[in-house]
Amino acid sequence: MARKPTLRDVSRAAGLSVYTVSRALSNGDGVSAASRELVLKVARELGYVPNRAAQELRKNTRSSVAVVTASTSNYYYIDLMKGIQRTLRLSDRTAIVADIAAEGVYTPELEDATIQDLIQSRTAGVIATLTLAPHNMKLLEDWDIPVVFVDSIPHESATRVPSITTDNFSASMKVGAHLGEHGYRDWLFLAYPARWSTRAERERGIRAAALKYGAGIEVIESENDVESAYATLTAYLDTPGRALPRAVIAGNNPMLHGALRVLHARGVRIPDDVAVVAFDEFAWAALLDPPLTVLNEDSETIGVIAAQTLTRIIDDQIKAELRGDPPTPAYRPEDRRELSSDLIIRRSCGC
Amino acid sequence: MARKPTLRDVSRAAGLSVYTVSRALSNGDGVSAASRELVLKVARELGYVPNRAAQELRKNTRSSVAVVTASTSNYYYIDLMKGIQRTLRLSDRTAIVADIAAEGVYTPELEDATIQDLIQSRTAGVIATLTLAPHNMKLLEDWDIPVVFVDSIPHESATRVPSITTDNFSASMKVGAHLGEHGYRDWLFLAYPARWSTRAERERGIRAAALKYGAGIEVIESENDVESAYATLTAYLDTPGRALPRAVIAGNNPMLHGALRVLHARGVRIPDDVAVVAFDEFAWAALLDPPLTVLNEDSETIGVIAAQTLTRIIDDQIKAELRGDPPTPAYRPEDRRELSSDLIIRRSCGC
DNA sequence: CCCGCGAACCTAATCGTTTAGGAGGTCCTT
DNA sequence: AAGGACCTCCTAAACGATTAGGTTCGCGGG
Missing domain, CATH: 3.40.50.2300 (Response regulator)
Incomplete structure (x- = not known):
């Protein structure tokens, strides 16, 4: 395609203002059934797809959640990710995994760079699988980015931050x-x-x-x-x-x-x-x-709970923002969950 | 933080225009050493972090690459992802994995929705681990989003699209x-x-x-x-x-x-x-x-090659755009690679 | 002394959306 | 017939960055 169609293109082609087109596409009211239908038809014909960067900039929202890990060679993460992905899908969010280990080795510099990157992209939230440096927790807090720990717990300077762990x-x-x-x-x-x-x-x-x-x-x-x-x-x-x-x-x-x-x-x-x-x-x-x-450790369940917790906090944040309240993440004491785990006895122990 | 600092805030605090601040932060010229230093200092003090959505919107660039998979329960993907992540890191891009299987089962609807989502976020490129529906390939082509197949090859209607497979x-x-x-x-x-x-x-x-x-x-x-x-x-x-x-x-x-x-x-x-x-x-x-x-199958190597290929195509696209040429992905015949693989003989075969 | 030039900086337009604040029209009520 | 209450739709201002196209100023050369 030479130039990708924008809202304005749809607006021109449909003979309606961008306002009407926007409202029609986002299922808002204030648009007659006839106009809405016309808009949808024209948008389809032109192959219009909204630009998420523009939407996020304007609405000040973001749709992706970061899972911070190190050492992805840990097979345990597979099930964890499965649980996280499954849950996030329900609220139309996507997970991106940010690995703070290059060539398998962790470095503090990479941790800092990764956090910086997450803030740049204004991530909606973070699921951390390892304890993050206090100054990075501070940074995430400053930017009102909620964090949920999984498996590991946060540094003691951040005791309010939720964590889903096993006992x-x-x-x-x-x-x-x-x-x-x-x-x-x-x-x-x-x-x-x-x-x-x-x-x-x-x-x-x-x-x-x-x-x-x-x-x-x-x-x-x-x-x-x-x-x-x-x-x-x-x-x-x-x-x-x-x-x-x-x-x-x-x-x-x-x-x-x-x-x-x-x-x-x-x-x-x-x-x-x-x-x-x-x-x-x-x-x-x-x-x-x-x-x-x-x-x-039922890591898929841990993933599910973590994602649910994070989702709830983010949704609360959005509501708070709509009310005009500060979007500080509202952590609850009961978000610190500790699951129990059983020993699966097979043969390697001598049984 | 009540309100997140923007370029304008830095500009005001430094007593310089947003232009100068922007240039200083992005290491461009047209800024005196003194001003640059001042800007950096003020930005650091304020805790300024650029807003990527705004940057991407303005510059019309994007920094993430999507890996489209189904069935992440396949352990083979771990090594593949390792190779991909490692390579993308070199060019400051990040991978997001888009799983087109909900609860482990593939559906065409989910494939369509996922592709739509990738276009919305204007992904820089796609690494696909399974053959995508022709109409989705068409869509990605329309939006000039380069695709590299891994393991699987594209549908026959898209023979020019690169693929890294084993023989x-x-x-x-x-x-x-x-x-x-x-x-x-x-x-x-x-x-x-x-x-x-x-x-x-x-x-x-x-x-x-x-x-x-x-x-x-x-x-x-x-x-x-x-x-x-x-x-x-x-x-x-x-x-x-x-x-x-x-x-x-x-x-x-x-x-x-x-x-x-x-x-x-x-x-x-x-x-x-x-x-x-x-x-x-x-x-x-x-x-x-x-x-x-x-x-x-050395899937980590496959991941590396796929990511390198995609990176090269994207970089070419960016150059073409700067020259004013259309950003059509420039696929090369040699990007269709077929690696050989050895049988690792252990015991389960009777040896 | 004047002119030209380059460096440093600024103003303002722009990217593609959303949405506050109106404007115009229809229709019902009294 | 006038006043309101609704719809429907529009204009224009954001969001936070980048950058084209000036403007200002200092300095060196003729």
């Missing part, structure tokens, strides 16, 4: 208890960085369980991707004088993947030589060799 | 040949709908191989998700008088998942009772029980 402490206790009941007394927790707030809770739960069952617990930390997990665990096991632990607890999906790869590479038998349990159930867990005992 | 025919031949050399003579191909053009190629290759090795081949089709695959295969096997095939070929990732679940549920031993091979290598394939023999 990671109890969950970890369950994991530890199961290991303890198997009689294992020598555990290794393969953890990811504390940037994901779940890390601390999970470690705390595991440690509490270890204490209760009189088990020894070692915690090692790796970057949040498969390669790092592989390297970290290998280095740990290769340290002279170090014996295999009796049980390995993988902190999340990438940690699990890395750990399984090193155990396979070394010909270690699971669960006979070492038992393996992990967080974050995912589609293939039951089909692995052996089938994996994992904690079932 | 599915040869690949399928490899799969079939390997099965043939194992001496298996009774194959079942679990396929997804032909909306993904790979389906036809893959079936053709398998059939050719079956012919060559004198094997019997049955093809059954399911919707492109795990549940459907499970149901379809179960129904097939439950048909009275039907025996287990000697080899199952899973057409893609969801088909594989469904198939493995029914085989596990029935206590069928792999590869002793039936051999399993699949398309689309993915992260967990080597850790399954047994480790899976799969075709290695």
Whole structure:
């Protein structure tokens, strides 16, 4: 098309003012049935499609929500995104994913740049899967952009911000208890960085369980991707004088993947030589060799709840704005939800 | 913040016109070093962030690229997206994923609505992972929105449109040949709908191989998700008088998942009772029980190439526009790329 | 001393919408 | 017949940026 048709083109072709055309297309009143029909017909013939940038500029609205993640190699995000997308579709919003990890590695600069970018595009809201830097939370607050945390919780300076998480402490206790009941007394927790707030809770739960069952617990930390997990665990096991632990607890999906790869590479038998349990159930867990005992965080549901919460806050904001009130996000205490999760017992624990 | 600072606010605070401020912030010339510094300082103090909707409207540019998919439950997309994101980041563009499957099921209406939505937001370009309806291709063409296909190829009415695919025919031949050399003579191909053009190629290759090795081949089709695959295969096997095939070929990732679940549920031993091979290598394939023999489509590379191709076309478009030429996407014949792929032989085939 | 030129800056139009504030016309009520 | 109440439709001002086309001013050359 040489020049894309605009409202004015439709207006000229229909012999009506742009006002009437606009109203007709947006289903507003103040337009006779005849005019509306004419407008719709002409618009169709011309192939008119409204320009969203112009609409958003004029109406001061925005239609997309950003999901901020790092390390998309985490398969857990698939289900999460599914839940989010499904829910957002109901209110005609779209999700864009903003990954603050380049080549798999997180950098604070990239986090800052990403947030800046989100503000530039005046995102309607943010769903964050990891704890964001306080100054970035401040920025989002300044611009009245609501944030909902998922899985991770916000930095303590932002306690009002909603979060949908699992009760990671109890969950970890369950994991530890199961290991303890198997009689294992020598555990290794393969953890990811504390940037994901779940890390601390999970470690705390595991440690509490270890204490209760009189088990020894070692915690090692790796970057949040498969390669790092592989390297970290290998280095740990290769340290002279170090014996295999009796049980390995993988902190999340990438940690699990890395750990399984090193155990396979070394010909270690699971669960006979070492038992393996992990967080974050995912589609293939039951089909692995052996089938994996994992904690079932229902991440699709978490995604749904997060998206619903965010949607509600955004809608409230819009209403407030119409009333002439400031569009400060109205967070409610009950938006901080903590779901429980079950241990799905399969074979890798020794059962 | 009560009212978000705009260019005008910065202009007033700095005592300079909006023109000067705009030029200073966008690093243009015609501004003295002193003024530029002042502007930057004031902008920082006020927390000014440009409004992208206004910029895009005025400059008639757009910064995001849409990835059109259906059925995100396909794990194969993770690597693809990784490649795409990584590449787009280089040119300051962002990817938004537009899923044209609601609750996992594809509908033509949703495809139309999605395309309409992409045009409304004046997307810079589209990466399509499945064949789009001809009228939607027409629409995108009318709006000068370049499209690059990935994995699938476009409908025959749009032969000039680029596509980055694997050579599915040869690949399928490899799969079939390997099965043939194992001496298996009774194959079942679990396929997804032909909306993904790979389906036809893959079936053709398998059939050719079956012919060559004198094997019997049955093809059954399911919707492109795990549940459907499970149901379809179960129904097939439950048909009275039907025996287990000697080899199952899973057409893609969801088909594989469904198939493995029914085989596990029935206590069928792999590869002793039936051999399993699949398309689309993915992260967990080597850790399954047994480790899976799969075709290695390097989907991250495909993503990179697709994003590079699209980026180049968009940049050419922008240049053409600056010259005053029409912004018709300049597709080149060499943009139709077909990569080869290897069979990764593990254990599920009987090796 | 005057002219010309370039740098620095400004005014105002523009991108494609939405919408406040009227204007004109029809029709009912009294 | 006059006054209102409604519709329908229009004009023109936003929204927040970019930029074409001036204007002003200082300075160097003739």
